[in-house]
Amino acid sequence: MAISAKEVQALREMTGVGMMECKKALVETDGDMDKAVEYLREKGLAASQKKAGRIAAEGAALATVVDGVGVVVEVNAETDFVGKNEKFVDFVKGVAAVVAKEAPADLDALMAAPYGNGRTVQEEQQEMVLVIGENIKVRRFARFAEGTSVAYVHAGGKIGVLVNFDTDLSAEHVEAAGRDVAMQIAAMNPRFWDKSQVDDATLENEKKIMQVQMANDPKMAGKPEKVLEGIITGKLRKFYEENCLLQQAFVKDGAMSVEQYIASVAKTAGGSLTFKNAVRFEKGEGIEKKQENFAEEIAKLQK
Numbered sequence: 001m002a003i004s005a006k007e008v009q010a011l012r013e014m015t016g017v018g019m020m021e022c023k024k025a026l027v028e029t030d031g032d033m034d035k036a037v038e039y040l041r042e043k044g045l046a047a048s049q050k051k052a053g054r055i056a057a058e059g060a061a062l063a064t065v066v067d068g069v070g071v072v073v074e075v076n077a078e079t080d081f082v083g084k085n086e087k088f089v090d091f092v093k094g095v096a097a098v099v100a101k102e103a104p105a106d107l108d109a110l111m112a113a114p115y116g117n118g119r120t121v122q123e124e125q126q127e128m129v130l131v132i133g134e135n136i137k138v139r140r141f142a143r144f145a146e147g148t149s150v151a152y153v154h155a156g157g158k159i160g161v162l163v164n165f166d167t168d169l170s171a172e173h174v175e176a177a178g179r180d181v182a183m184q185i186a187a188m189n190p191r192f193w194d195k196s197q198v199d200d201a202t203l204e205n206e207k208k209i210m211q212v213q214m215a216n217d218p219k220m221a222g223k224p225e226k227v228l229e230g231i232i233t234g235k236l237r238k239f240y241e242e243n244c245l246l247q248q249a250f251v252k253d254g255a256m257s258v259e260q261y262i263a264s265v266a267k268t269a270g271g272s273l274t275f276k277n278a279v280r281f282e283k284g285e286g287i288e289k290k291q292e293n294f295a296e297e298i299a300k301l302q303k
Contacts, residue, residue, distance in 0.1 A: 001031055015040050018123035054135040057284035059083045060157030062092050063182075066100035070149025072098060072162040073141040074281045078134040083157060088136070091128050092157075095121060099141045110141060142199050142279040152180025153185040161185045163278045169271040177265040177273060183251070184258060185280050192244040193278060203236070228281065244273060261269070 003026045011022040011033060017040050025043075029035035035133040056076035060083045075092045082088050095110075098121055102111035111122040119127065121138065128136045139241065144164040148171075152161045161182040167174050192198055210232050214220040220228065240247040246259035259275075266273035 001027075003027055003031060007031065007033070011040075013038055018126050018173075020119075020123070020204065026172035033207065038194055053288060054078055056135045056137050056289070057287040057289045059139075059283050060092050061153070061281040061283045062157060062162030063151035063153055063160035063162045063279075063281075064096050065149050065151050066095070066097055069100040070151060070162045070164060071096045071099045072151070072160045072279050074139045074160070074283055076135075076137045076139050076284065076287070077132070082132055082134050082136075085132060088128065088132060091124065091136070095122070095138055095141070099143050103143065103145065104141075107138070107140065110138065120295055140281065142281075144277065146257045148174050148178075150175055150182060151189075152179055152182035152186060154183075158283055160281045161270050161278065164186060164276045166274045166276050167266075167272060169266065169269050169273055170291070173265060173269045173271075174273065179261060180250075180252060181258060181262070181275070182278070184248065185245060185252060185278055189249060189280065189282075190248060191243045193244065193275070194246045195240040195244045198240070204281070206239055207232060245278070 001024055001142075005017075007026055007136065008019055008023045011017070011026060012019055014033075015022065015037060022036070025036040025039045026033075026057065029039050058077050058078060058080045058148045059074065059076035063070075065071070073092065073096050075095060077083055077088060094115060098104075098113050099110060099114060102110070102113040104113055111120065111125070113121055115124040117124070125136055125138060129221045138159050144162065147166050149164045150160055152163075153159070154161070161179045163182045163185070165174060165178065180207065206255075211228075214217075214228060214231065220231075242251065246257065246262075248258050250256050250258050250261040256264070262273055262275055
């Protein structure tokens, strides 16, 4: 009998299994939805639906450059062990390659994009769930098609950083400078790239905090308003130096800022090098991890 695309989609939504496997199940069961679900469960495929509800906060963040396109992705798994699994690592690289090639507009577009083996990224993700036995989820991505990008991966995938420049320097000079800047971003995790990006609301909030601190400081009592304003200006300068990448002290040489370091590389090489943008992904960032109570687990097993 003929199986409609609507029926295949319905079975896919019920089970989380790929389109081709869903169509096969419906064909084998003459379009009976309940029997198709049983068929997939018997094949061990529908198990991926249960795994999809489990918290995935480990995995890996990968930054890379593919055919001149800078890409950074985060793919999550349930355990740190799986994050080092060869099949999982290959999947993460494959997702990055799709991002570079297909330029998806958002995560939904990425998941619907061809993975390159006859399956979509969504279907390949489901395949990984079945093969590896954990919930696996592509979480986010970023892409720089313009300019020159430099990628850096810290601690085997704990942090992925992609830095983008506008430059006419040789690849060797850009790579060295980009790696230094990316390492700075990985280590310091600045809130802003440049002080010009700090919004008025943030500045006003910082000023209020500084004013309260000075009001509670006996040493500040009786000081003229002009002096207090000067102190706030100095504190804001320090705020920029602590929170804005280009104004931060360069980790490898505290005598200069990151901005000055980039300018020095350009001057030495006899060309231009301008920081344009960057992305920093840290695996599991913002995901609430499940806290296991091993005493309770043991107690349950003994009942």
